[in-house]
Structure formats: C-alpha cells, structure tokens
Amino acid sequence: MKGPAKLVLVVIDGLTPTMLEASLGTSSTPALTALAERATLGRATSTFPSLTPVCLSSIATGAHPDVHEIPHLVWWHRGEGRLVEYGSSFGAARAAGLGRALRDTLVGMNAEHLGRSAVTVFEALADAGIRTASVNFTAYRGRTRHRPTVPFLGPVLGPERFFFYNLFQSERTGAPLSFRNRAAGTIDAYAAAVGRWLVTRDGFDFMLLYLSDYDYASHASGPDAAEAVLARSDEAIGDLVRAAGGVDEFLTRYALIVMSDHGQTSVRDVARLGDRFRHDADTLVAASNRAAHVYRLGPRAPGARALAERLDGEPSVDVALFREDGVVVARRDGAELRLDGAVLEGDSAVLDHPDAVARAAAALRCVNAGDVVVSAAETWEFEDLGGRHHRGGGSHGSLVAGDSLVPMLTAGLAGSPPRSIVDVAPAILGHFGVEAPGYALRRAA
Known part of the structure; x- marks a missing residue:
C-alpha cells in the first residue's frame, strides 16, 4: 500500500507491566528487549470489568462497555431471559449449557451481542479499503464473510484474512492444530505460525495477533510467575521479526503496538x-x-x-x-x-x-x-x-491498579502512545488516516 507504514498489534493476554519491565534485558525476552530499545514503553489503563471479553471488545472498538455492550464473562440476557457465559471455566460453561456457551463465545459475542453502534477497527479499516488480518482475537467483527471448518458453527463476518483457533481459516497456512495441548503452548504456537506466514507474504496492512497462553498460565501460577510462558510469547514475536528479516527491517516495514488487555493480581481468598x-x-x-x-x-x-x-x-x-x-x-x-x-x-x-x-x-x-x-x-x-x-494463582476483573494497568510498547505511531486500551483503536485508525467513530472523538474532546 502507499502512505503510512503497515501496522502490527500484538496483545499478550494478562501480561502485567511489572512482569514485562522486569523481563527486559534478560535472556528470556530477546525479541521484546530489542524492540523496546527502539520503541516507547509505558503503561495504560484497561476497561472495567477488566475481563478478557470486555477488554478485547474495548481494544477492537475504542469504547467502554456503555458502547460495545459486552459487560462481563457472564451476564444475564434480559431479552432472551438467560445467562450468557463466555467460558469462565469448563464448569461454568457446563452449568450454563455447554453448547450454548460455546456458540456464545465463538459466534454470538460478535454476531449478536457486540453493540451495533460500536465500530470495530476491522470494520472501519475495511470500509477505507485497508487490508486487515486477525489471529485468534475474539472481538473480530468485520466485513468479510467466512465459513467455519466445523459443521456446528455458522458463517461469521470477520477481517479479510481471518484465523481463529483452526475453527475459521481464510487460507491454508500449514499451522499446527491449536488445541492439542494448551498447557504446553499449542494455542500460541498456532498463532505464531499464522503470524509468521502472514509477515512472510506481507499479506496485510493491519494485523492483530492475540497470544492468550500467558493469562492461562498466570491464572494458575500467579501474575508474575509465568516466566516460561512469557518466553514463549517473546519467541512468537521473534518469529514475526525474523520473518521480516530482523528488527530494523521489521520496524521499517511495520509500525508496532505490543500491549496487554488487563493485568492480574494474586488470589488468596x-x-x-x-x-x-x-x-x-x-x-x-x-x-x-x-x-x-x-x-x-x-x-x-x-x-x-x-x-x-x-x-x-x-x-x-x-x-x-x-x-x-x-x-x-x-x-x-x-x-x-x-x-x-x-x-x-x-x-x-x-x-x-x-x-x-x-x-x-x-x-x-x-x-x-x-x-x-x-x-x-x-x-x-x-x-x-x-x-x-483461582485461589493460589492470579485473577483480574476489578478496578484495582493491579488488575487495571497494562504495558504499552509502541513504535512508529504518530502522536502520544495510548493511555487507555480504548485509545488503541483510534490510534490505529489515525495511523491510516481513517476518522475514528464519533464516540471516540467525543471522548478525546
């Protein structure tokens, strides 16, 4: 494309600012260290409740729940008279009805629950003729129709190039199955393989790569005790960098945002x-x-x-x-x-x-x-x-600082780094010269 540099957004679910900052300069994060030396590293605030479906919807739309209408991991649907459960745990999904919970999580959140007055970054960029790609990001609503790889899900509207846990794959990439062994990192391994495939082909103007394994591990181990999984996240980002030919080549080709969606704090009670x-x-x-x-x-x-x-x-x-x-x-x-x-x-x-x-x-x-x-x-x-x-591990969702502060690493963006996760979508749109939705402009004013 002509005009601004292309842009990559990487979201590492649940990564705390303290964990990222302490890891830089160590052998576990060579890619993030090299990028941070050429970028701006700060902190930003999440939304509330600081829970993944709410946060990812805020990143995608540039809005808090009053606009995007996703209130929690579990909520009462007044219109349908039932609970919506996006996968708090397997037990919670089973209590809500496993089939219904799966459909709500994989399809319903975007097709039915995400507010119609909200505009996702994928929709706004597609309307401007800018090619979008998304890997595993759960707030994915876009303009391109995609059919699933499994029979129990219907078609959805997503980004032009759309890869979602092997359930939706707009193209064959050779990436491994994502759900083979989550504890061993197969979900992020799938995401990394797809991201590398896309960078190798320079196949997008904007790509959102979502790495979820850190949050999964820190729920079990605690907010700043998942060093091995952060190293895997770093390796996934390193795969993108190497696919572009190295750090300098990557940052010449792409503007970059690396962030989290929320923090985590320790649970004792x-x-x-x-x-x-x-x-x-x-x-x-x-x-x-x-x-x-x-x-x-x-x-x-x-x-x-x-x-x-x-x-x-x-x-x-x-x-x-x-x-x-x-x-x-x-x-x-x-x-x-x-x-x-x-x-x-x-x-x-x-x-x-x-x-x-x-x-x-x-x-x-x-x-x-x-x-x-x-x-x-x-x-x-x-x-x-x-x-x-998650007693003995980590959790999130509250207003307290530990749940609410996220790292924000940026390179190649015009203007100040986002101070909140709701500022990310407007910053991306501004990078490409696309006007942000009215609700974002009113907030900025």
Whole structure:
C-alpha cells in the first residue's frame, strides 16, 4: 500500500507491566528487549470489568462497555431471559449449557451481542479499503464473510484474512492444530505460525495477533510467575521479526503496538457472592473472577440501593456501583461518591483506582449491566457458575491498579502512545488516516 507504514498489534493476554519491565534485558525476552530499545514503553489503563471479553471488545472498538455492550464473562440476557457465559471455566460453561456457551463465545459475542453502534477497527479499516488480518482475537467483527471448518458453527463476518483457533481459516497456512495441548503452548504456537506466514507474504496492512497462553498460565501460577510462558510469547514475536528479516527491517516495514488487555493480581481468598442474596426473591448474581453483576429479575427484588447496601461489610467487595435517579453511585464501606455527569459529590476516595470514574460509569451504563456492578477487594475472587476459582494463582476483573494497568510498547505511531486500551483503536485508525467513530472523538474532546 502507499502512505503510512503497515501496522502490527500484538496483545499478550494478562501480561502485567511489572512482569514485562522486569523481563527486559534478560535472556528470556530477546525479541521484546530489542524492540523496546527502539520503541516507547509505558503503561495504560484497561476497561472495567477488566475481563478478557470486555477488554478485547474495548481494544477492537475504542469504547467502554456503555458502547460495545459486552459487560462481563457472564451476564444475564434480559431479552432472551438467560445467562450468557463466555467460558469462565469448563464448569461454568457446563452449568450454563455447554453448547450454548460455546456458540456464545465463538459466534454470538460478535454476531449478536457486540453493540451495533460500536465500530470495530476491522470494520472501519475495511470500509477505507485497508487490508486487515486477525489471529485468534475474539472481538473480530468485520466485513468479510467466512465459513467455519466445523459443521456446528455458522458463517461469521470477520477481517479479510481471518484465523481463529483452526475453527475459521481464510487460507491454508500449514499451522499446527491449536488445541492439542494448551498447557504446553499449542494455542500460541498456532498463532505464531499464522503470524509468521502472514509477515512472510506481507499479506496485510493491519494485523492483530492475540497470544492468550500467558493469562492461562498466570491464572494458575500467579501474575508474575509465568516466566516460561512469557518466553514463549517473546519467541512468537521473534518469529514475526525474523520473518521480516530482523528488527530494523521489521520496524521499517511495520509500525508496532505490543500491549496487554488487563493485568492480574494474586488470589488468596474466595467468596460465593450469591450467598449474600440467597434470601432475596427475583435476584440473580452473575459472578466470575474479580467482578460481578447483581440483577433484579422481577418486582419482588430489592431496589438497587438495598442490594448494594447488602454488600456493606462483605470482605470480598471493594466497590459496589448502582444508579439512583439517573445518577451513578459508587459505594465503599458505607461511604458514597455520586457521579452526576461531570459533577462528583461525596467521598472521592471511594474511586481512587486508575481512571476509575470514567470506567465505573461506563460499566454501569452498559445496557447489559446488572442493577449493581461489583468490584472485588484485593486478594479476593468470586466463584463462577461452576464453583471454580483461582485461589493460589492470579485473577483480574476489578478496578484495582493491579488488575487495571497494562504495558504499552509502541513504535512508529504518530502522536502520544495510548493511555487507555480504548485509545488503541483510534490510534490505529489515525495511523491510516481513517476518522475514528464519533464516540471516540467525543471522548478525546
């Protein structure tokens, strides 16, 4: 293409800034070290809840949940009267209905749940005639129709070149099967092989490569204890660099963003949040990892304020959010902060987390959010539908800094590096001279 350099975005799921920063200059991250020496490395904020489906939708659309409408890993679909579960665990998927959960995760999130007023970076670039490619990224909605490789999934709309865990493959690449042995790294090995194939052919203007294995490993081992998997992530990025002919050649050909979608913090304690509401009629708790939604399902349910106050004194809860007379209310240990547009009233310490006011308000204004949205306290996690948790390992989803801060390594981008994951899509569009959606422009103003 003529004009700006092509661009590669690599998302390493769950990588914390501290882990990346400590690894640079060591033998485990030669590719990232070489790139960081020629790039800008900083930190950015995630969205809330800081959970993968929400975060990846924010990266793809440049929006928080109030626009893209994906509220959590698990949520109540008011229109269909059922739970949506995107794979908190196998037990949670089985509790929600395994077949339904698989379809929601693989197809439904993009085809049905992702907000129609949101514009993905794949859609905006395709409309401008710019070739897009995506590898394993779960918020993939685009303009090109793709048929699956398995009979139980229908066709989807994705990027022009679309590779999704061997389930959708726009071309034959010779990449290995992704699900052979996830613990051994086969999912990221598949992604790396496809990415290398695309770079070798210079087969895109924009490519998004998603590496998910780090998050999987750090859930088990803890947020900064998955060194071996970070080394595999580095090797995958190194494959791209070598396919282009080396670091300097790669950065001559491509602008680059390497980032995470959320952080992680250590889990020592586990709560069954639903126990707080077991005597309340018409009330449902959708909890997973370190965030939860509480829904009023009928007229017998207590009001939103009463439900939030029910969480006072609950050690697993840091902040409970609800709306009252059109105003967002954040409640913490009995203290409150009211968010009436740009006016804040009350105790500002209630939301002393990174970019917390904007993130909390956007989460609560999501059309699919619960009547109360809950952020977990440090060290705590909420059991999912299957009773699963990550005690002794890592988790994420809350407003706290450890869950909410991500590394942001950029090279070849005009302007300042993104300060939030919702700034990434507008930065990509700006790189190619494409106007960002109106909601992103209003936020920037």
